[in-house]
Amino acid sequence: xxxxxxxxxxxxxxxxxxxxxxxxxxxxxxxxxxxxxxxxxxxxxxxxxxxxxxxxxxxxxxxxxxxxxxxxxxxxxxxxxxxxxxxxxxxxxxxxxxxxxxxxxxxxxxxxxxxxxxxxxxxxxxxxxxxxxxxxxxxxxxxxxxxxxxxxxxxxxxxxxxxxxxxxxxxxxxxxxxxxxxxxxxxxxxxxxxxxxxxxxxxxxxxxxxxxxxxxxxxxxxxxxxxxxxxxxxxxxxxxxxxxxxxxxxxxxxxxxxxxxxxxxxxxxxxxxxxxxx
Amino acid sequence: xxxxxxxxxxxxxxxxxxxxxxxxxxxxxxxxxxxxxxxxxxxxxxxxxxxxxxxxxxxxxxxxxxxxxxxxxxxxxxxxxxxxxxxxxxxxxxxxxxxxxxxxxxxxxxxxxxxxxxxxxxxxxxxxxxxxxxxxxxxxxxxxxxxxxxxxxxxxxxxxxxxxxxxxxxxxxxxxxxxxxxxxxxxxxxxxxxxxxxxxxxxxxxxxxxxxxxxxxxxxxxxxxxxxxxxxxxxxxxxxxxxxxxxxxxxxxxxxxxxxxxxxxxxxxxxxxxxxxxxxxxxxxxxxxxxxxxxxxxx
Numbered sequence: 422x423x424x425x426x427x428x429x430x431x432x433x434x435x436x437x438x439x440x441x442x443x444x445x446x447x448x449x450x451x452x453x454x455x456x457x458x459x460x461x462x463x464x465x466x467x468x469x470x471x472x473x474x475x476x477x478x479x480x481x482x483x484x485x486x487x488x489x490x491x492x493x494x495x496x497x498x499x500x501x502x503x504x505x506x507x508x509x510x511x512x513x514x515x516x517x518x519x520x521x522x523x524x525x526x527x528x529x530x531x532x533x534x535x536x537x538x539x540x541x542x543x544x545x546x547x548x549x550x551x552x553x554x555x556x557x558x559x560x561x562x563x564x565x566x567x568x569x570x571x572x573x574x575x576x577x578x579x580x581x582x583x584x585x586x587x588x589x590x591x592x593x594x595x596x597x598x599x600x601x602x603x604x605x606x607x608x609x610x611x612x613x614x615x616x617x618x619x620x621x622x623x624x625x626x627x628x629x630x631x632x633x634x635x636x637x638x639x640x641x642x643x644x645x646x647x648x649x650x651x652x653x654x655x656x657x658x659x660x661x662x663x664x665x666x667x668x669x670x671x672x673x674x675x676x677x678x679x680x681x682x683x684x685x686x687x688x689x690x691x692x693x694x695x696x697x698x699x
Numbered sequence: 700x701x702x703x704x705x706x707x708x709x710x711x712x713x714x715x716x717x718x719x720x721x722x723x724x725x726x727x728x729x730x731x732x733x734x735x736x737x738x739x740x741x742x743x744x745x746x747x748x749x750x751x752x753x754x755x756x757x758x759x760x761x762x763x764x765x766x767x768x769x770x771x772x773x774x775x776x777x778x779x780x781x782x783x784x785x786x787x788x789x790x791x792x793x794x795x796x797x798x799x800x801x802x803x804x805x806x807x808x809x810x811x812x813x814x815x816x817x818x819x820x821x822x823x824x825x826x827x828x829x830x831x832x833x834x835x836x837x838x839x840x841x842x843x844x845x846x847x848x849x850x851x852x853x854x855x856x857x858x859x860x861x862x863x864x865x866x867x868x869x870x871x872x873x874x875x876x877x878x879x880x881x882x883x884x885x886x887x888x889x890x891x892x893x894x895x896x897x898x899x900x901x902x903x904x905x906x907x908x909x910x911x912x913x914x915x916x917x918x919x920x921x922x923x924x925x926x927x928x929x930x931x932x933x934x935x936x937x938x939x940x941x942x943x944x945x946x947x948x949x950x951x952x953x954x955x956x957x958x959x960x961x962x963x964x965x966x967x968x969x970x971x972x973x974x975x976x977x978x979x980x981x982x983x984x985x986x987x988x989x990x991x992x993x994x995x996x997x998x
Contacts, residue, residue: 454746454797454800455746455749455799455800458750459749503743503744503745503746504740504917507746507748507749507909508914508917508972511906511909511910511972512969512973514832514906514907515963515968515969515970515973516966517832518832518904518907518963518965518966518969519962519963519966521832522962532815535827536811536815610804610807613800613804614804614808617797617800617803617804618804621801657812657815658815660808660811661808661809661811663808664804664805664806664809665809668802668804
């Protein structure tokens with residue numbers, strides 16, 4: 422289980438989980454689950470296009486991911502992204518369908534693109550993934566304060582002179598970057614489940630942002646590691662285990678939150694307050 | 700004249716039974732999606748629609764596994780997913796996004812498993828593409844009665860909900876104040892949404908189904924403010940887009956290097972709808988530019 426090609430899988434999964442935990446925390450905080458779903462899913466068309474014209478799929482992924490991020494940002498207005506996101510997504514997917522049809526040899530790979538093939542990662546895929554991951558983490562670190570403020574209190578952020586529209590675009594670009602590095606190795610499903618499931622579960626356990634961020638990364642790591650181990654044992658696809666374990670961790674989080682609220686430890690919303698205030 | 704017509708409509712286009720079935724099914728799907736989609740856009744539930752569409756991949760692949768028609772798989776999966784979303788809290792806008800995402804993640808996980816099992820037990824890799832991207836030209840004519848029944852249920856549901864649905868979509872607080880059971884209306888609407896998505900998935904594939912649901916409705920709501928007119932317009936736009944796409948796909952047989960392959964109908968549907976959405980935004984944008992200085996909020 423820890424030999425040869427499996428080492429690559431473990432390494433890549435760890436990198437992916439860290440990035441997904443970090444970026445996903447803000448995705449959940451900003452309520453932009455749809456965007457986090459649309460950008461990875463839509464950029465799959467880029468890979469199909471790249472294979473049709475015969476260039477590196479990573480380039481195709483990158484181009485389509487950033488195209489998606491920018492057109493969602495340009496078409497949506499005043500924070501209402503949902504129709505723009507849906508239409509951008511389906512346009513990209515439609516192109517993907519066309520490219521897949523036109524390139525004969527590509528069809529079986531559709532499955533691995535959509536659902537990931539983490540066990541087949543090679544060393545040549547590992548290096549760009551690690552490099553982009555570092556860029557992603559640095560970008561989140563630089564954006565941390567304005568991003569946090571504009572996610573939680575958009576009005577206050579505006580008043581303080583933070584260009585929320587620009588922060589929004591920067592954040593979408595980070596999601597696109599995370600997509601480019603992770604999707605080619607793990608598939609669109611895995612990254613989305615991690616980006617939503619882990620942070621959503623983390624937020625049920627704590628209200629403090631930094632703690633939640635750390636917990637989100639930890640839960641993401643636990644999910645992928647468990648999924649790889651289970652997949653290795655059972656031969657079922659990794660994506661299946663990531664999807665279900667993510668949902669299960671969220672369920673546990675919700676139950677925990679309900680239980681602590683019932684016990685009077687936390688107020689149902691807002692920051693932590695003692696029992697005497699509630 | 701007839702030569703030009705023959706260049707547009709390939710010989711055999713109108714007599715082909717495949718085309719007739721595709722046109723019938725897509726027209727029904729377009730009407731249902733137009734009706735339901737207008738409310739989806741007003742309620743800001745595009746993500747729920749998209750998620751239900753993706754999750755019907757689970758149903759489609761499951762149906763393939765056990766050997767029943769895909770439409771039933773799509774329908775069962777979409778309705779079940781809608782029920783779970785409702786249970787874990789689709790009412791609050793933010794929690795709703797999250798609930799949708801969680802259900803979507805879990806559903807896609809199952810889809811991964813089913814598609815994997817499909818390829819193991821049925822020894823085919825084609826199932827993924829035909830379920831995910833649709834294959835309108837392979838719909839069997841025997842599916843039409845089921846499509847009609849599904850459509851009738853969805854349209855009747857929306858018609859029965861009528862004004863309470865509209866009011867609770869525009870202003871839930873006002874609707875609640877008037878004594879409308881907002882949550883119940885939401886549940887019934889979600890059921891209609893699930894059926895519409897199943898039909899759209901059957902027509903243009905699971906992950907593209909949102910295009911038919913949200914696209915025509917979004918275009919219609921850019922053109923008119925009246926909900927009734929928007930529904931009619933959305934249905935008409937949906938039918939126009941799908942029929943034109945069927946024609947283009949039928950003609951596309953020898954466009955690309957004489958490849959002798961039909962381009963996917965879904966690709967044309969999606970592209971036409973996206974272009975329509977951009978064009979429908981033009982008049983308003985031009986008017987705004989003429990009347991006032993560029994909107995600072997968009998800078």
